[in-house]
Amino acid sequence: MxxxxxxxxxxxxxxxxxxxxxxxxxxxxxNAATSWPKPPQVAQAMADFLEHSGGNPGRSGHRLSIAAGLAVLEAREAVANLVHIDDPFRVIFTLNATHALNLALFGLLRPGDRVVTTSMEHNSLMRPLRELERRGVAISVVPCDHQGLIQLDVWRQELARGATLACATHASNVTGTIQPVVEMGLLAHEADALFLVDGAQTVGALPLDLQAAHIDLLAFTGHKALLGPTGTGGLVLAPGFPPERLQPLVRGGTGSRSEREEHPDMLPDRFEAGTPNGVGLAGLRAAIDFLTDQRxxxxxxxxxxxxxxxxxxxxxxxxxxxxxxxxxxxxxxxxxxxxxxxxxxxxxxxxxxxxxxxxxxxxxxxxxxxxxxxxxxxxxxxxxxxxxxxxxxxxxxxxxxxxxxxxxxxxxxxxxxxxxxxxxxxxxxxxx
Amino acid sequence: MPATEARSVVVFHTTSAAIKADKAARQAGLETRLVPTPRHLSSDCGLALRFARVDRAKMEALLREAGVEPAGIHDL
Structure with a gap:
């Protein structure tokens, strides 16, 4: 039965x-684990990609590779529009939000650095942070109230003690509690800390303007509120964020600078290596188009x-x-x-x-x-x-x-x- | 473009930039084609954007407007 x-x-x-x-x-x-059902346009776009744009995105000069590369670019542009940034190359595609958070945390933090976060975090943020703590990064966890809301005065005090990075989920995956990210980001910047936001539960669900919220780095996933397929997500770098501050998590083939055995610095290649999830990103783009149409x-x-x-x-x-x-x-x-x-x-x-x-x-x-x-x-x-x-x-x-x-x-x-x-x-x- | 017309190519730092430039050029009505980068010109990125040499000024303006920094522009 x-x-x-x-x-x-x-x-x-x-x-x-x-x-x-x-x-x-x-x-x-x-839907907080993964959204279902998806708009029918998502499956259609993925089938179309496999049938008509099946090359390795941008790697080869032939038409199938170029068509696949265009699908990836258009997914990048769709995400950039969604979070109100101009340069699509500041959208770095990853497998999911966890992968993006790992890129941000391991790429930024070194022994001796100090991080301020909240007591409502998902393990996608907490587990990398606890590993970094083992390697000599100090972690301060700011308490939240019984509804999961950050205590802003403690957040301010902890930042005032000095921090390399402030990081927080935009909304809890357990209670849905939306944190006041604009105020949190402003306080982080006043304390000269970078601000990393975990948007796994919110990108696609709530309107978000990256710069208005003082966000330097935004992790997102494609398969929850954005209504796209699993295996899509990314890290968005704010326009003022210097990419050289972040070390790549993976290095490898990019289709560029092929004569060199060192990984290139240009965006997005600096943070993307290996064949991207073209079929997934084609689905993500269709999902974002659906959402944008619905507003x-x-x-x-x-x-x-x-x-x-x-x-x-x-x-x-x-x-x-x-x-x-x-x-x-x-x-x-x-x-x-x-x-x-x-x-x-x-x-x-x-x-x-x-x-x-x-x-x-x-x-x-x-x-x-x-x-x-x-x-x-x-x-x-x-x-x-x-x-x-x-x-x-x-x-x-x-x-x-x-x-x-x-x-x-x-x-x-x-x-x-x-x-x-x-x-x-x-x-x-x-x-x- | 006719096969006999003089051509140039833009070479790029990344394939993403090449594809973005091609999209912008098409939207602006320029006749372009992404081609494998001629090996004697560059090994920066596997894709280059071929266009009619007479359109060079338009291409340079278009790249600026699209925010794409070319690795170079060469006559073929």
């Missing part, structure tokens, strides 16, 4: 939203309305606890919940099995964030709506959670999470 339900996903196209899986109309609430601002307004309805409906259910800012405009389309008397894994499984509602349970690769919220090590059930989430979906979720919470209220008390004592010993969580 379980196996049957989880097999095969119906192809997109028959319905505009394509939310039917094995005959069941699912409510997909895992991110109007998508956002529609999402906020749906999100508020979801939060308010769930908040009224006895035994349900919500994590994140209550006001939908203060978060992305993501927040977390727990139900009294029921483990989060049980809640997630019941929502999937009995109601075809797909969530993500556990620590969401963000143990620091769960410590801040007081939900470590058990974690939460995360509800991450997306562009295609409807009001009808919201009503289904509210009624399903009511039913699960009512059954939990009548069930015998569950034992505490068995891994609790083991997981609290180490800094790292049990899940990546």
């Amino acid at each position: 379980m196996a049957t339900k989880r097999q095969e996903i119906a192809p997109l196209g028959a319905r505009t939203c394509g939310k039917v899986v094995q005959g069941m109309n699912v409510v997909y609430l895992d 991110i601002e109007s998508v956002r307004q529609a999402e906020v309305a749906v999100e508020q309805e979801l939060w308010d409906g769930l908040a009224a259910i006895p035994g349900v606890h919500l994590y994140g800012p209550a006001a939908a405009e203060r978060r992305t389309s993501t927040f977390s919940l727990r139900i009294d008397g029921m483990r989060v894994d049980e809640v997630g499984l019941r929502l999937d099995e009995d109601f075809s509602i797909l969530t993500r349970v556990g620590l969401h690769c963000a143990p620091a964030a769960h410590r801040t919220l007081g939900t470590f090590p058990e974690g939460t059930v995360r509800l991450a709506a997306g562009v295609f989430t409807t009001r009808e979906d919201v009503q289904r979720v509210i009624s399903a959670v009511s039913e699960v919470a009512a059954s939990a209220a009548h069930a015998p008390r569950v034992p505490p999470c068995v891994e609790a004592s083991a997981a609290t010993r180490g800094r790292s969580g049990k899940e990546a």
Whole structure:
């Protein structure tokens, strides 16, 4: 029964939203992990790339290689437009936001440097930072409140003690909490620190002007709010950021300066080596075109309305606890919940099995964030709506959670999470 | 362009720059073609942009406007 339900996903196209899986109309609430469904234009662009532009992007002088190179350039231009910078070569493509954050952190930091970050970070930022700490970089973690919001006065104080780099997520992947990046960036620059932002949860979801937010380096992923395929993402260098401050993470073939065995310095080649993900970037470009056509601002307004309805409906259910800012405009389309008397894994499984509602349970690769919220090590059930989430979906979720919470209220008390004592010993969580 | 017409090529530091210049030139109505870089001119980047020699001033202006710094412009 379980196996049957989880097999095969119906192809997109028959319905505009394509939310039917094995005959069941699912409510997909895992968009913070990866968005689904994608606009049909994405798959079409990827098929077109494979059929008509299948060369190695820009490596060879023939027409297939040039067509592939043009697809990559146009993806670069689409990202540059999105974050309001003029030079597309300051968009460095990587596999994902994690790869981009690693490029920024390992490229910038040396033993003796000091970094200021927040207690709501994902492991994509925390794990490279902890490795750099082992190598002699000092790390200061600024606390956030119970809704995940940065304490700006502490942020200011920690920066005033001297810092090479300030880095923070734009919005939490657990509670959706949007940080005041404009103020944070201004304070970082006042303290002569560079400002690196993890935009994994926000690029595509919220309008963002790189320079207005005082951001020097912005990591993004293509497969979440941007609605593109996995394997796409990047690091955007602000117009004033000197590329020579950043050491490359990978070196190799670029199709340029081939007579030299040293890696070239010109952008984007300085930070990109090896064959790029042309097919993925063709899909990303189509996704950004789709979003731009819809206008991110109007998508956002529609999402906020749906999100508020979801939060308010769930908040009224006895035994349900919500994590994140209550006001939908203060978060992305993501927040977390727990139900009294029921483990989060049980809640997630019941929502999937009995109601075809797909969530993500556990620590969401963000143990620091769960410590801040007081939900470590058990974690939460995360509800991450997306562009295609409807009001009808919201009503289904509210009624399903009511039913699960009512059954939990009548069930015998569950034992505490068995891994609790083991997981609290180490800094790292049990899940990546 | 007719095969007998005198031609020039722009050579670049990166293939991304070559492709960007080609796109900008086409949008401006110049007749161009990306070609493998003539080996005797440069090994900077595998792609060069071939154009009619009479369009040289237009090409230089267009590169400036597109923010593309060429590695060189050579007559063929």
